[in-house]
Amino acid sequence: MNRMLAVIGALLLAISFQAAAETRVGVVDLRQALFSSNDAQAFSEQLQKDFADDENKVREAQEAARQLKDRLEKDGAMMNENERTKLATEFQGKVQEFNVLKQRLDATVAQRKQQFLEGARPEVDAAVKELLDEHGLDLILPSEAVVYVKPEMNLTSQLLDKLNK
Numbered sequence: 001m002n003r004m005l006a007v008i009g010a011l012l013l014a015i016s017f018q019a020a021a022e023t024r025v026g027v028v029d030l031r032q033a034l035f036s037s038n039d040a041q042a043f044s045e046q047l048q049k050d051f052a053d054d055e056n057k058v059r060e061a062q063e064a065a066r067q068l069k070d071r072l073e074k075d076g077a078m079m080n081e082n083e084r085t086k087l088a089t090e091f092q093g094k095v096q097e098f099n100v101l102k103q104r105l106d107a108t109v110a111q112r113k114q115q116f117l118e119g120a121r122p123e124v125d126a127a128v129k130e131l132l133d134e135h136g137l138d139l140i141l142p143s144e145a146v147v148y149v150k151p152e153m154n155l156t157s158q159l160l161d162k163l164n165k
Helices: 002-022 030-036 038-050 052-078 081-134 156-164
Strands: 025-028 139-142
Touching: 025 081, 025 156, 030 038, 030 081, 030 156, 038 052, 038 081, 038 156, 052 081, 081 139, 081 156
Parallel strands: 025 139
Antiparallel strands: none
């Protein structure tokens, strides 16, 4: 009985190795392909234009806070307590303003990037499916999940070409 189970186990193992050997797998770096695409570059340029004013406000608040901090460190010892307290309060206000502006900008930019990714998803999926069919592959894995891939099985550049069509 044990011998029979061992033979069946060995046979199943041999079959699974043979099936795995026949499986054709490709690899793509989805992030690289997507963010290198023409659409992503146009999106990035538009994003910079849309948020240029907000970025300037963030930089101005940061610079104002830095100047107040420098003044406080440099001249704080020579100021009376009331002046020093007023300057420290003004500095804290600028730091808070900077933090609020930065968080708001970061959240808005992240939301827009997420919308771009969601909008691009059907196109990416269709391009990956085309690669799967063109190369007769059984599976395409993201490069993050792979330790090593033969260069001919890395299909990232081909995916980028398809996204740029």
